[in-house]
Each structure stands twice: as structure tokens, then as C-alpha cells.
Amino acid sequence: MxxxxxxxxxxxxxxxxxxxxxxxxxxxxxxxxxxxxxxxxxxxxxxxxxxxxxxxxxxxxxxxxxxxxxxxxxxxxxxxxxxxxxxxxxxxxxxxxxxxxxxxxxxxxxxxxxxxxxxxxxxxxxxxxxxxxxxxxxxxxxxxxxxxxxxxxxxxxxxxxxxxxxxxxxxxxxxxxxxxxxxxxxxxxxxxxxxxxxxxxxxxxxxxxxxxxxxxxxxxxxxxxxxxxxxxxxxxxxxxxxxxxxxxxxxxxxxxxxxQFHARDLPVTASDWGTVGLLQTPTARMGEAGEASIGISTTSPYTRLNVMLQPLDWLEFGFRYTDISSEKYGPASLSGTQSYKDKSIDFKVRLLSETATLPAVALGMRDIGGTGLFSGEYLVANKRTGDFDWSLGLGWGYLGARGNISNPLSIISDKFKNRPASDSNVVNAGTFSKAYFRGPMSLFGGVQYQTPWTPLILKLEYDGNNYQNEPLHQHFTTRSSFNIGAVYRVSSHVDVSAALERGNRAMLGITLHGKLGDIATPKVSDPAPLPALMPPVVQPVLQPVASPVTQQAAPVATAMDWSRTTQDLQQQTGFRVQSIYRNGSQLVVAFDETNAFYLGGKIDRIAAVLNRDAPPEVRVFRVTLVSRGLPVTGYAIERDTWVRNHATLLAPIDRQQAVFTMPPAAAPDSVPGKDGDTDIYRQAPERFTLSVGPAYQQTLGGPNAFVLYQLSVNAYAEARLRRDTWLAGDLNLGLVDNYDKFTYTAPSSLPRVRTYLREYLTTSRFTMPLLQLTHVGALGRDQYYSVYGGYLESMFAGVGGEWLYRPWSSPLALGVDVNRVRQRGFRQDFALRDYSVTTGNVTLYWDTGWHGVQVDLSVGQYLAKDRGATLDVSRVFRNGVRIGAYATKTNVSASQFGEGSFDKGIYVTIPFDALFTHSTAGVAAIRWSPLTRDGGAKLARQFPLYDLTDESNPRNLWFSPPTPATAGPE
Structure with a gap:
């Protein structure tokens, strides 16, 4: 042996x-x-x-x-x-x-x-x-x-x-x-x-x-x-x-x-359709939670642009644009020579994880809620044997068009024997089809092989589609039921694929992919943190009885000393110091304009500065975070424990928690001089801020052109009248665009609250999207209010108010907003149109605590005076990236709503802290909606209270940049 x-x-x-x-x-x-x-x-x-x-x-x-x-x-x-x-x-x-x-x-x-x-x-x-x-x-x-x-x-x-x-x-x-x-x-x-x-x-x-x-x-x-x-x-x-x-x-x-043998991870690659799979067929495999991909593949006459997201390790979904080069979008007077475009949404759910004896099993649906030109459903299983990954599935609709197996569901009802034909009429797009899991089925499957040369992956599959019943009454000649192809991994984020499909058509594709939950940028532009120094020991000194004057002056340093402390706090954190005061053995610092997403590191920087400058009698640092004059949360830092934790490596038995989250009312932020407070430093809010930068907006998939865009310069200014009252304005100047092609105004049977999009985008290059006066306040510890008025967004002006009940550190919150608004002129200046409406919502916010999933449900009246509900479900990762989807259903019928049937969309938000080399607040938002309609349209309110009070989120200290200890599945 x-x-x-x-x-x-x-x-x-x-x-x-x-x-x-x-x-x-x-x-x-x-x-x-x-x-x-x-x-x-x-x-x-x-x-x-x-x-x-x-x-x-x-x-x-x-x-x-x-x-x-x-x-x-x-x-x-x-x-x-x-x-x-x-x-x-x-x-x-x-x-x-x-x-x-x-x-x-x-x-x-x-x-x-x-x-x-x-x-x-x-x-x-x-x-x-x-x-x-x-x-x-x-x-x-x-x-x-x-x-x-x-x-x-x-x-x-x-x-x-x-x-x-x-x-x-x-x-x-x-x-x-x-x-x-x-x-x-x-x-x-x-x-x-x-x-x-x-x-x-x-x-x-x-x-x-x-x-x-x-x-x-x-x-x-x-x-x-x-x-x-x-x-x-x-x-x-x-x-x-x-x-x-x-x-x-x-x-x-x-x-x-x-x-000499080295085990390798199972390669997970995209199919022609963007979902994880072989070529034309899906598999039961999934990417890791947080994975995202964007890819393009072409197999005549189809070219597909795919965007896929993996919010959970068992759920994959995304959207797609399919270009059919053999068909025209519409009359030349409308769309010129543009070829036909189809929009679709896919999802896949893993039902069973693979074990040593059982395969992974997944259920998926392709092209749901669209025209259904490529709609299909499937049940697929996968089993791995070393470098080979085998798949076998049953497909309905487009995936099972070969129809060589009877549908076993026909035992339940004869309705499952036949599948209704897809409807290319865009007016009916967006409705949920009655064809799901109906009609004959076909087997599909194949194998993926990871070659000894790790970047090269080979694929072979049996296609369940015979291409004789293609969309728009097309049928293709095929020479083989088998497709064969290869994927070359150019890098860990780029895959290039090629294949021979149908026996007579070449396929080429490229996919960019990566884990959104791993996005991070080193903060090389931030100042170096201060070291954790051991505080001086308090020495008891016998003194004569002090006069009231000496009693008042002894505990605090001079104003000049604390000015330096304030300057260092602001430099180290990017936060604006509002006040510093002393209460016995506690030193309290209140910050406004906390412009950073990852608070844990900022709390440590605050502690390092205060530990350096605070007198030895101070044993606890209190940090209060104030948002627009609203105290929203606080942190208590036990000085000695914090220093021990940061000055040296401790054995687990000696490690203790040093930072504690606390309600803002528990942080002594009352009027200085009361309850023994000693005022040390105060600073007025910054009265005026101005930022100027580039802006970009686009619309996709329209009849005039696939991409309509505008590149512009944007100026945002804000005047703080008080800590809790401010005037905000936004100006935009279009520089480069192709809006001269934008001639189509979508039909609508509802009040045109959003379908005047073309008019708002093309009437004037210089616009004023926002000019709003806002006041906020607190009603006790857990209740907040705001009142606002002005030009609230690019299409509506008016007045409104909001009330929010958000118990500190609670996963639940309830908000109510009511607005009386009037439609703005197309030039987005001070002019108003005749249409007015009262709109508002009651919104329940719920952080489920399960894998970072957040559920928001709002019920109310929308801009077109329709009434209904919006459900928004998202998952947030530890680096702050959020993947979500929403849907709105109102009392407007599908025929009244028009193309799309109901409002829906997918979005990704990424904190700027994850993108830039310096700490900064705000998020980059990427949103996709199949189209813009009037039904289910909400007022785009600025400064919602849930966002303003988000520093009370119990997850705030949990958010952090990815490290080897925090990256990967959670």
C-alpha cells in the first residue's frame, strides 16, 4: 500500500x-x-x-x-x-x-x-x-x-x-x-x-x-x-x-x-437563450446567487440579446430581445427598414438539488407574458459524472415542437392535448397565456464536457424543436436533430461560443457574466485610517474644592482642539459634523449628510479619531446619525473594548462586542446644557450645494429604432433653508441624441400620463425635471412626516405629504402618501396642462430576514386614476447590490391597458460605494420595463421617507465590501 x-x-x-x-x-x-x-x-x-x-x-x-x-x-x-x-x-x-x-x-x-x-x-x-x-x-x-x-x-x-x-x-x-x-x-x-x-x-x-x-x-x-x-x-x-x-x-x-489530478468546478455556461444550458436547450444547472449575465447570440434568422439574473441560488430570471431578420417591424413609414423585435421574460426554478444518487431537477418557462412567439415550458434533470454533465428534459411549446410524446396532463383534462397558437398581435402581449403546459411534448437533452484544456467546453444536444412551426408562419429546413458546439472562456467573465445547429446553421455568441454580489472597489482615495491608540490612564488627583467656574471648564478641551477633531472626523468619514457635546463619561457626536453606504468602517474611523482626542475620563462614544434633520439611529462605542479589539489580536474568549446599535432617542441628542450636557462644538448645515455631471437616458425596443438615446449634462442644486427644510432643483441640457427618429406615440384608452413620453423627450433640449420645496419632521421616535410642493418630476407638478411609521430596528414599516398633482407642459418648464389627479399609496415595507429578501406592497390610486396594487420583491446582497422585480395590477382591463396587459419591470441597484475608489452615498439604478404605458403609473416622488430613514435599517452594520470571508453564497 x-x-x-x-x-x-x-x-x-x-x-x-x-x-x-x-x-x-x-x-x-x-x-x-x-x-x-x-x-x-x-x-x-x-x-x-x-x-x-x-x-x-x-x-x-x-x-x-x-x-x-x-x-x-x-x-x-x-x-x-x-x-x-x-x-x-x-x-x-x-x-x-x-x-x-x-x-x-x-x-x-x-x-x-x-x-x-x-x-x-x-x-x-x-x-x-x-x-x-x-x-x-x-x-x-x-x-x-x-x-x-x-x-x-x-x-x-x-x-x-x-x-x-x-x-x-x-x-x-x-x-x-x-x-x-x-x-x-x-x-x-x-x-x-x-x-x-x-x-x-x-x-x-x-x-x-x-x-x-x-x-x-x-x-x-x-x-x-x-x-x-x-x-x-x-x-x-x-x-x-x-x-x-x-x-x-x-x-x-x-x-x-x-x-497530478486536479479537481475543477463544474462550468456553468449560458445557452443561446441566455439561461444556463447547452445550446438551444436549458439544463437544471444554476449560477451562484448574485450572478448576472448579458449576452448576444445569432443563428439565422434570429439574433438574441439576453439579460439574466440569479437573485437566489435556486431562481434564475431575466429578459430578452429577439431580432427576426426575415420579418419587418412594421410599415416603412413607421419603422423604416427595422426588422421585427420580440420581447420576452424567462424564469427557472430548481426543484431538487443534485445528490450522489439523484439528479438536479428544475422547472422553467420561456417567453412568459409576452407575445408568446417563443413560449415554452420544460422540466429538466441533470447529473454530473466528473467532467461530463448530462441533461434530459421534457419540453412543451417551442421547446417541444417536435411533438413526439403525448402530454400526460391530458389525463387531467382534454384541454392539455392541444396548444393554442401564439399571438403576434402586440396588443395582446403581456397577458398570461392559456397555453402553458399544453400540447404534445418532446424529449430534449445532451451532454457538456469540460476538456483537459480548462477554458474549452464542448456541448452536444438533442433539440426538441423541429423548426416546422416557427413564429410568424415560418418553417426552416433542418438536416439534423442534434446541435454541437463549444464554449471558450476568454476570462473568468467572458465566454465566446460557436456551434452548428439544425445541421445547417452556424451559431456565434458572446456572454459577459459575473457576480454582482462580489462587486467591490478598493478605497484608495479615502484617507488612511488612524491607528487605535491605547487611551491614557486616568490618574486620581487630590484637588481643593473647585469653584463653579472651574467645575464647568475642567471636563472639556478648547474650541480650537475640537475644531481639529471635527475636521479629522469629516475627512475620515466624509460625514458632516452637526454637534459634539459631553454628558458625564459619554462623548456624543451627531452627523448629518452621512454620504457612505458601508457604515461599519466609518464607525471605526470615528472611534479612532475620538479615541485619540477625547479625555481619558470619556469611556463611551455615542454616534447619532441625522438625515435631513431627522435623528434616525445611534451607535454606542465602548472605548476600552474597541481599543482592545483593534490594537491587537485577541483570543476568542477575550473578544467582546464594542459597537452597539441603539435608538436615536437613547443617544443624548437633546438641547445642549440640559441633563448635564456640556456643549463642545456646533456647526451649521451647509447652505448650498451644486453638482454638475453627465447624464444618459434611453428607450429600447420601439418601432422607430431599437435604441433611442440622449446624452446630456445635468446640474443639481440644493439650498438648505433649515436642517429639515430644503429647496432642490434639477436642470438638464441635451447634447447628443437620435430623438429625431422618435415619431411614434403609443395609442392609449386611458388618460395620457406616461405615453406622452415622446413629447416630453423631444420638445425641448433644455428642461427642468425638478424644482421642489420639502420639509420633514418627526412625530415621536418612530413616526415621521414630510410635506412638499413644486415641480415634482418631469411630467407632474403639485403638492403632497407623506407619513411613515418605522419602529426603530424593526423589519416592518408602514407609509402613506397623498398627492394632488397636475400635468406639466411638454417643454418641462413652468407651464402646466389641464389634466390633474389625486394620487397616493399605502405601502407596507417588509424585510423578511430570509436571504436578504425585501417585499414591498403598495395599494392606492395611480396617475391615470386607476386603482390597484404594486408588489415589489427584491434581494439585497452584503455589498449592497439589490436585484428585484415588480408588477402592478389595477382595475384597468388588459384591453384598456394595451400592449403589456399590466405594468412590470426588473431592476438592479448598485451602491456607489461598491463602484468608486472613494466612499460616497447614492446608488446606480438600472431598470427595465417592457414598455411605457399609462396604467399603473406612479408619481416619481423625490425624497421618500423610507429612503431618508434608511440609516435605521438593522442591516447597516452588516453591509460591507466583499472579502474572502464574506464573498460567495450566503
Whole structure:
């Protein structure tokens, strides 16, 4: 059996610390000693063992032993296996090891926040470099295998047992980091190879070891240091193998081949239709949550522009424009030579995740709610075997046009036997079809193969469509029912595809893709944060009784000192300081204009400045965030705890929470001088702000041209009359556009509240989209109001008011807005038209707390005097990116509404903090709606209270830029 021997693993000898010292300084002295320079020191395996942490780990060790002892039931591991594993754990004491980011002394000295202070009684272990990796068997026996560079966990597992076929393995690296890796034929993944001294635990499927126990076991051995060392911390060499002859030679060749194998993630690529799939057919595969793609593919006579989003790991949806080059959009007088364009929406839901024995299963629908020219439904399954991924599905409609299988749903009703023909009349577009899952079906399926050259992926599929009943009464000659193609991954974000489809048509495509939840930009333009300095110790001083004057002056610094503090706070955060005052041992700072999305880092910057400047008597920093004069939330920072957390690396037992979210009323933000407050600094709000920049707007898919656009320059100005009252204005000057082609005004049977879009866009190059006076206020702690008036948006002017009930830190909020508005003139100046309406909504906001999903439901009267409801569902990721969709249904019939049947759309918002090199507020919004209609149209209100009070969102400290610890699925 190769070079594999059962071994006893003993801990290396530890050095006990006698007096407090920084680990970096201690290691620098130790590693520079002659005795250490003669050893092959394994820096990766250096351990800091905290005496205080040892107590916690003893409890965790006992919990692990108890869990093994009490495993029961028919699926539980055999008694000898449980006893053997328990004996192995019992033979290893709790060490108190704390995982270090890095053990190199120079790195530690350069990064004091990650350099722990060793206390008396702590141990430090400096091992030699081991030459092996140790596999833990289910019975507690150990198998040591010589380390092979770049060999993965599967190599060591099979070196110890060639018949082993686990699906998961826990790799405990010598630095204490635990990695759970997939190693099965159906789920293997790219992974980091074990380093010398790693431990591996890989129970077989069905062996009875719960995943929670495996995780605890791996965490326990992460505290034990590198494997394969003797009791002096020296490498324990393997015993020579007893194998001889052809058997040994065969095993060595197999091992050498296995060591060269590198597992890869299953490649997930887009089909011609944008959804994850093969070519023409979908699969049950999904991208990771947060994935987004935009792609274009062409197969004569179709060219498809696809945009797909993955808000959850089991849900994929998106939209598409299909160009049919063989058909005209309409009369030449309307659309010239433009070819026909079709809009559609797709979605796919995973019903079952793949396991070792069962396939992944998904249900999907293509072209729902559109004209239905390409509508189809499908049920598809996928199973992976190494580099091959097999799919098999049933398709209805366009996906099953071959019609070689009877519809089993016809047992329920004869209506399922036949499928109504699609309707190319755009007036009927947007209605939900009565054809779903009706008519004959067809099988479809295929295989994807990841070649040894990783960027190249091959695809072969059987197409369920025979192309004899194409949209607009077309039919195509085909030479094969099979399509074959390839995808070349130019980079991690760009795929180029090519294929031969129908046996006689070439397909070319390109897809840009990436994870929106991983978008981040280093803040290189922000000032460097201040270090966390230990505050001076308060020394008791005997003084004579002070006069009232000296009592008042003693606790605070001079105004000049706090001006510097204010300047540094504003520079470090980008926030505007409103006031600073003292209340006993608390220092309170109120900020207005908090223009940043990631608040956690800003709170730390605030604490660093205040810790530097505040007198030692101050033990708590209070931060109040004010939005337009509304105190919305507060944070309390325990000074000593914060400093300890940031000045050095602490053992888990010593780590404590330092920042606490609190209601704004609990932060002492009352009038200075009351309740013992001592005013230190006050600053008036910035009276006038002006910003000028480029702007862009477009409309897609219209009859005059596929893209109508305008590039303009925009100026936004704001005058603060008071903290809670301001006048905002917006001016726009069009520079470059193709609006001379915009001649089409959509028909409407409703009051034209939005279908005058052409007139508003083309009448004047210089416009005033906004001129609004707004006042906001608070009614107690949880209720807010606003009143406003002026030119509220590009198409309507008037007055309105809003009330919001938003309990602090609650997932629920309720808002009511009422507006009396009148339609503006087409030039967007001060002129008004005759049409007026009272519009408003009651809106319920609900942060579900489930995977970042937010649900907003509003009910009310819309601009066209129709009444109904809007449902908005979105998912927000930790970096603040939000993916959402909305739909509005009112008492207007589908025929009255016109093309589209009801208002709907998809949107993505990205915080500017994720895009720019400096911290900034605001979001970039990308919205898509199939078309603009009058039904279900809302007033585009500026400054809604839910947005103004969003700093009270309980997620605010959760939002952060992606890091290795926070990126990926949640």
C-alpha cells in the first residue's frame, strides 16, 4: 500500500511565556537565535496557545466526545469506530491554539492589529517542517502519507484506502484553517491542496457521521498543530513500505497519476437563450446567487440579446430581445427598414438539488407574458459524472415542437392535448397565456464536457424543436436533430461560443457574466485610517474644592482642539459634523449628510479619531446619525473594548462586542446644557450645494429604432433653508441624441400620463425635471412626516405629504402618501396642462430576514386614476447590490391597458460605494420595463421617507465590501 503507515501523533514541545510580549517581537528574537537557525522551522505551523482559550476548547472537546458517545440509531457508526475515534480525541489535549492570519514575525510587527500580546502562561510552539499529510480513519486510526506538491485531498485519501469513495472531506491545514471540499465524482470542486502537516477527515457517505460532528472534529484538530511530528516538534519519517514487486510498482504508478489530478468546478455556461444550458436547450444547472449575465447570440434568422439574473441560488430570471431578420417591424413609414423585435421574460426554478444518487431537477418557462412567439415550458434533470454533465428534459411549446410524446396532463383534462397558437398581435402581449403546459411534448437533452484544456467546453444536444412551426408562419429546413458546439472562456467573465445547429446553421455568441454580489472597489482615495491608540490612564488627583467656574471648564478641551477633531472626523468619514457635546463619561457626536453606504468602517474611523482626542475620563462614544434633520439611529462605542479589539489580536474568549446599535432617542441628542450636557462644538448645515455631471437616458425596443438615446449634462442644486427644510432643483441640457427618429406615440384608452413620453423627450433640449420645496419632521421616535410642493418630476407638478411609521430596528414599516398633482407642459418648464389627479399609496415595507429578501406592497390610486396594487420583491446582497422585480395590477382591463396587459419591470441597484475608489452615498439604478404605458403609473416622488430613514435599517452594520470571508453564497 504505497508509503503509508499507521502512526502515533504526539504534540510538539511548547515554550511557556513568562511575561507579556508581542508575538512578533518574541518570534523575531527566537527565530534569530542560533539554535533555531539550525532547524528547518515551519513558520506556517507556528502556534500561539492561549491559556485562557484552553478552557473554552476543553468544553468544545468534551462536547465532541459526548456527540460521538450518544450517536444512535440504525445509521449510527459501528461501536468500534466510535470508540476508536473517541480514544484518538481523548489522546489529544485542548491546546488553546488561536488561528493567526500570518506567523511571519516581520508581517506581525508591520500589522499590530493582528499581532497578539502573549500573556504569562501562554505557550508558543515552533515546529519543524513535516514531510507528510495525515488521514484520520473512521475508527480513529491514522495513516501518514508523504506529502506531494500540488496533490489534492483525494490523493491522500486513496493512498490510505484505494477503495475509498467519500463525497466530502475536511482538510485541516497546518496554520489551523479548516477547508471543506467536495471530492465526489458528482460534486468535486477546485480546491487548495493540503500543505505538509495537514490533517484530513473524509468519512464515506452513509458511514453515519453527521456533518456537524465532522465540522467539530476538524475544528478540534485545527487546534492540534501540524500532523506528523514527534514530541519534540521534529518530523517523524515514514517507515519503509513492505510492498514488493508488481503490486508496489502498480500502486506507485496509480499514485503518481492521482497526484497530478486536479479537481475543477463544474462550468456553468449560458445557452443561446441566455439561461444556463447547452445550446438551444436549458439544463437544471444554476449560477451562484448574485450572478448576472448579458449576452448576444445569432443563428439565422434570429439574433438574441439576453439579460439574466440569479437573485437566489435556486431562481434564475431575466429578459430578452429577439431580432427576426426575415420579418419587418412594421410599415416603412413607421419603422423604416427595422426588422421585427420580440420581447420576452424567462424564469427557472430548481426543484431538487443534485445528490450522489439523484439528479438536479428544475422547472422553467420561456417567453412568459409576452407575445408568446417563443413560449415554452420544460422540466429538466441533470447529473454530473466528473467532467461530463448530462441533461434530459421534457419540453412543451417551442421547446417541444417536435411533438413526439403525448402530454400526460391530458389525463387531467382534454384541454392539455392541444396548444393554442401564439399571438403576434402586440396588443395582446403581456397577458398570461392559456397555453402553458399544453400540447404534445418532446424529449430534449445532451451532454457538456469540460476538456483537459480548462477554458474549452464542448456541448452536444438533442433539440426538441423541429423548426416546422416557427413564429410568424415560418418553417426552416433542418438536416439534423442534434446541435454541437463549444464554449471558450476568454476570462473568468467572458465566454465566446460557436456551434452548428439544425445541421445547417452556424451559431456565434458572446456572454459577459459575473457576480454582482462580489462587486467591490478598493478605497484608495479615502484617507488612511488612524491607528487605535491605547487611551491614557486616568490618574486620581487630590484637588481643593473647585469653584463653579472651574467645575464647568475642567471636563472639556478648547474650541480650537475640537475644531481639529471635527475636521479629522469629516475627512475620515466624509460625514458632516452637526454637534459634539459631553454628558458625564459619554462623548456624543451627531452627523448629518452621512454620504457612505458601508457604515461599519466609518464607525471605526470615528472611534479612532475620538479615541485619540477625547479625555481619558470619556469611556463611551455615542454616534447619532441625522438625515435631513431627522435623528434616525445611534451607535454606542465602548472605548476600552474597541481599543482592545483593534490594537491587537485577541483570543476568542477575550473578544467582546464594542459597537452597539441603539435608538436615536437613547443617544443624548437633546438641547445642549440640559441633563448635564456640556456643549463642545456646533456647526451649521451647509447652505448650498451644486453638482454638475453627465447624464444618459434611453428607450429600447420601439418601432422607430431599437435604441433611442440622449446624452446630456445635468446640474443639481440644493439650498438648505433649515436642517429639515430644503429647496432642490434639477436642470438638464441635451447634447447628443437620435430623438429625431422618435415619431411614434403609443395609442392609449386611458388618460395620457406616461405615453406622452415622446413629447416630453423631444420638445425641448433644455428642461427642468425638478424644482421642489420639502420639509420633514418627526412625530415621536418612530413616526415621521414630510410635506412638499413644486415641480415634482418631469411630467407632474403639485403638492403632497407623506407619513411613515418605522419602529426603530424593526423589519416592518408602514407609509402613506397623498398627492394632488397636475400635468406639466411638454417643454418641462413652468407651464402646466389641464389634466390633474389625486394620487397616493399605502405601502407596507417588509424585510423578511430570509436571504436578504425585501417585499414591498403598495395599494392606492395611480396617475391615470386607476386603482390597484404594486408588489415589489427584491434581494439585497452584503455589498449592497439589490436585484428585484415588480408588477402592478389595477382595475384597468388588459384591453384598456394595451400592449403589456399590466405594468412590470426588473431592476438592479448598485451602491456607489461598491463602484468608486472613494466612499460616497447614492446608488446606480438600472431598470427595465417592457414598455411605457399609462396604467399603473406612479408619481416619481423625490425624497421618500423610507429612503431618508434608511440609516435605521438593522442591516447597516452588516453591509460591507466583499472579502474572502464574506464573498460567495450566503
Amino acid at each position: 504505497l508509503s503509508c503507515t499507521p502512526v502515533q501523533v504526539l504534540g510538539a514541545q511548547a515554550v511557556t511565556i513568562g511575561a507579556p510580549v508581542r508575538l512578533g517581537d518574541w518570534l523575531a528574537g527566537q527565530l534569530g537565535a542560533p539554535a533555531q537557525r539550525e532547524r528547518d522551522v515551519y513558520v506556517t505551523g507556528i502556534q500561539w496557545q492561549s491559556a485562557r482559550e484552553r478552557t473554552l476548547q476543553q468544553g468544545a472537546r468534551q462536547t465532541l466526545l459526548d456527540q460521538i458517545r450518544y450517536l444512535s440509531g440504525p445509521a449510527a457508526p459501528a461501536t468500534p469506530d466510535r470508540e476508536g475515534l473517541s480514544a484518538l480525541i481523548a489522546a489529544h489535549p485542548a491546546t488553546g491554539r488561536v488561528v493567526l492570519k500570518e506567523a511571519d514575525p516581520r508581517w506581525l510587527q508591520a500589522n499590530p492589529a493582528d499581532d497578539p500580546v502573549l500573556n504569562a502562561g501562554d505557550d508558543v510552539v515552533i515546529p519543524e517542517r513535516p514531510s507528510s499529510v495525515t488521514v484520520i480513519h473512521r475508527d480513529g486510526s491514522l495513516c501518514k502519507v508523504t506529502h506531494v506538491a500540488q496533490a489534492e485531498a483525494s490523493y491522500y485519501i486513496r493512498a490510505c484506502d484505494p477503495q475509498a469513495a467519500p463525497e466530502e472531506a475536511w482538510v485541516v491545514q497546518p496554520d489551523g484553517v479548516v477547508q471543506k471540499v467536495k471530492v465526489g465524482l458528482w460534486d468535486r470542486m477546485a480546491q487548495q491542496p493540503p500543505a505538509p502537516g495537514a490533517w484530513i477527515w473524509a468519512p464515506e457517505r452513509g458511514a453515519g457521521w453527521p456533518e456537524s460532528l465532522s465540522a467539530r472534529l476538524a475544528s478540534f484538530f485545527a487546534t492540534q498543530g501540524p500532523s506528523g511530528l514527534d514530541d519534540q516538534g521534529h518530523d517523524a519519517p515514514l517507515k519503509p513500505s513492505v510492498q514488493q514487486g508488481q503490486e508496489q510498482e502498480r500502486d506507485q504508478k496509480q499514485a503518481a497519476a492521482s497526484a
